[in-house]
Amino acid sequence: QQQVKQSPQSLIVQKGGISIINCAYENTAFDYFPWYQQFPGKGPALLIAIRPDVSEKKEGRFTISFNKSAKQFSLHIMDSQPGDSATYFCAASKTDKLIFGTGTRLQVFP
Amino acid sequence: DVKVTQSSRYLVKRTGEKVFLECVQDMDHENMFWYRQDPGLGLRLIYFSYDVKMKEKGDIPEGYSVSREKKERFSLILESASTNQTSMYLCASRPSSSYNEQFFGPGTRLTVL
Secondary structure, eight states: OOOEEEEOSEEEEETTSOEEEEEEEOOTTOOBEEEEEEOTTSOOEEEEEEOTTOSEEEETTEEEEEETTTTEEEEEESSOOGGGOEEEEEEEESSSOEEEOOOEEEEEEO | OOOEEESOSEEEEOTTOOEEEEEEESSOOSEEEEEEEETTTEEEEEEEESSTTOOEEOSOOTTEEEEEEETTEEEEEESSOOGGGOEEEEEEEEOSSTTSOOEEOOOEEEEEO
């Protein structure tokens, strides 16, 4: 069963624009929410992560917004660049296992 | 830098063959994972291991087995490959805490004919 729902499946953004990817989860026991970035031909790599005791975490141009009551979290990429073109996966975990979303392919055009 | 290596980038096998996918990590991580990645389905956990000779089933273990005889090496075995096991296989490792980053290898693209 899909415990982490991710949308959209694909996203096209102009350079300099804001990219927003959304995820929703079902299990209220989840307490760690990372985002992974994957470039073609590479394995995913951790981009940014949040714990549910905060509503927002920012690292450079990347921000996670977390809404515990709605069981939703999102990734915002400010000033999107062509180098940000990649597939992004949200994930959630409680114990040793990460449950991944289905992925969003982001394309940033100059 | 943490390095996770996988034995092959591309592999082509025939239905019914026994297939071994090898993964090695060089950072003394306790936990290791095998995922498969399919378009529209994301990453799905096949098996993971939290110590030598220990293994736990993930979400889709059917048709797969694993072996971890040494801390740095985690092998995925397809006992009798089938066409529906054509996929990208990703190995990852992580220090023992659940909140630590998982480090992924580059993946093995397996095609079963």
